Amino acid sequence: MTRAVVMHQPGDTSVLHYETMGVPAPQGTEVRVRNHAIGINFIDTYYRTGLYPWPQTPLIPGSEGAGEVVAVGDAVTRVQVGDRVTYTTPTGGYAEERIIDQRHLALLPDDIAYDTAAAVTLKGLTVQYLLRQTFRVESGQTILFHAAAGGVGLLAGQWAASLGVTIIGTAGSDEKVELAKAHGYTHVINYRSEDFVARVKEITNGQGVDVVYDSVGQDTYPASLDCLKRRGLWVSFGQSSGPIRNFELVQLANKGSLFATRPKLFDYIETPERLAASAAELFDVLRRGVVTVAINQRFALQEVAQAHQALEGRQTTGSTVLVP
Numbered sequence: 001m002t003r004a005v006v007m008h009q010p011g012d013t014s015v016l017h018y019e020t021m022g023v024p025a026p027q028g029t030e031v032r033v034r035n036h037a038i039g040i041n042f043i044d045t046y047y048r049t050g051l052y053p054w055p056q057t058p059l060i061p062g063s064e065g066a067g068e069v070v071a072v073g074d075a076v077t078r079v080q081v082g083d084r085v086t087y088t089t090p091t092g093g094y095a096e097e098r099i100i101d102q103r104h105l106a107l108l109p110d111d112i113a114y115d116t117a118a119a120v121t122l123k124g125l126t127v128q129y130l131l132r133q134t135f136r137v138e139s140g141q142t143i144l145f146h147a148a149a150g151g152v153g154l155l156a157g158q159w160a161a162s163l164g165v166t167i168i169g170t171a172g173s174d175e176k177v178e179l180a181k182a183h184g185y186t187h188v189i190n191y192r193s194e195d196f197v198a199r200v201k202e203i204t205n206g207q208g209v210d211v212v213y214d215s216v217g218q219d220t221y222p223a224s225l226d227c228l229k230r231r232g233l234w235v236s237f238g239q240s241s242g243p244i245r246n247f248e249l250v251q252l253a254n255k256g257s258l259f260a261t262r263p264k265l266f267d268y269i270e271t272p273e274r275l276a277a278s279a280a281e282l283f284d285v286l287r288r289g290v291v292t293v294a295i296n297q298r299f300a301l302q303e304v305a306q307a308h309q310a311l312e313g314r315q316t317t318g319s320t321v322l323v324p
Contacts, residue, residue, distance in 0.1 A: 133268055
C-alpha cells in the first residue's frame with residue numbers, strides 16, 4: 001500500500017484527496033519507483049482544474065519526481081533495483097510510490113540530491129529545450145523571459161547568462177525583481193508598475209528582442225508580440241493567467257512577419273535517447289554550477305492543497321517540492 005493524492009473530478013484545491021491505495025507489481029517495461037521528493041508545477045494545476053483533459057479517472061496529478069527503483073518488470077533493460085532516477089510525466093507523481101514505464105526515467109547521478117532533481121527535472125528540461133532547441137540562443141542576442149522569478153524563470157536566467165545573452169525578465173513585485181537580478185537577468189521589469197513593452201523598447205533602443213518566452217498567456221498577449229524584432233519568435237509555452245482566447249494569425253504579419261510556436265516538453269523528450277541527451281546537458285550545467293536550484297518552498301505531500309494555492313496566488317518564488 002502507498003499514500004497518494006487522488007482527484008475524482010476537476011475543480012479547486014478541495015478536489016485533492018490524500019488517500020491510501022495499492023500499487024501493483026510492475027509488468028513488462030514498467031518500474032516501481034519510491035519517491036524521495038516530488039516537484040510541483042503549473043501543469044499540475046491545469047490538470048486539477050480540468051483545463052487539460054484527464055487520461056483517466058480518478059487521476060493522480062504530479063508531473064515531476066525523483067526516487068529509487070524498488071521493483072522492475074521482466075522486460076526492463078534501462079534501470080535496475082536500487083538505481084537513483086528522476087522523471088517527468090504529465091501526471092502520476094503525487095504519490096509515495098508509483099508505477100512508471102522505463103522510457104520516462106533518467107538515471108540520476110550520485111552527486112545530485114533527490115530534492116534538487118525533483119525541483120529541476122521538468123523545469124530544467126523545459127529550459128533546455130527552450131534555450132537550446134526551440135530557439136537556440138547565441139551570444140549577443142537579446143531575449144525576453146516572462147515570470148522571471150518563477151521556477152523556470154530563475155533557471156533560464158542563469159543558463160542564458162552563461163551563454164552570453166542579454167536577458168530581460170518581467171516579475172510582479174520589487175522583491176521578485178531583485179531575486180531575478182540575482183539569477184542572471186540583465187534587466188528586470190516590474191510589470192505591475194511599468195509598461196513592459198515600453199521598457200523593452202527603451203532597453204533595446206527600439207529594436208526589440210530576438211525571442212519572447214511567454215508562460216503567462218492571456219495577460220501578456222498580444223503585448224509580447226510588440227516586444228519582438230521584425231521576424232522575431234514568440235514562444236508561448238504556458239498559460240498561468242489563462243489560455244489565450246483572441247489569437248489571430250494575421251497579427252504576426254501586421255507586427256513584423258513574426259513567428260510563433262506553442263511547444264510542450266514531452267515532444268522534445270519523446271524517446272529515451274532524447275530524454276537522456278537533454279538530461280545530460282541539464283546535469284552538466286548543474287554540476288558546473290552554471291545553474292543552481294532555489295527550493296524556496298517545501299510542503300508535506302498531504303499539504304498539496306496549500307502548495308497549489310500558493311502557486312496559483314503567485315506567492316511562490318523559485319521551485320517548490322513536496323516531501324512524501
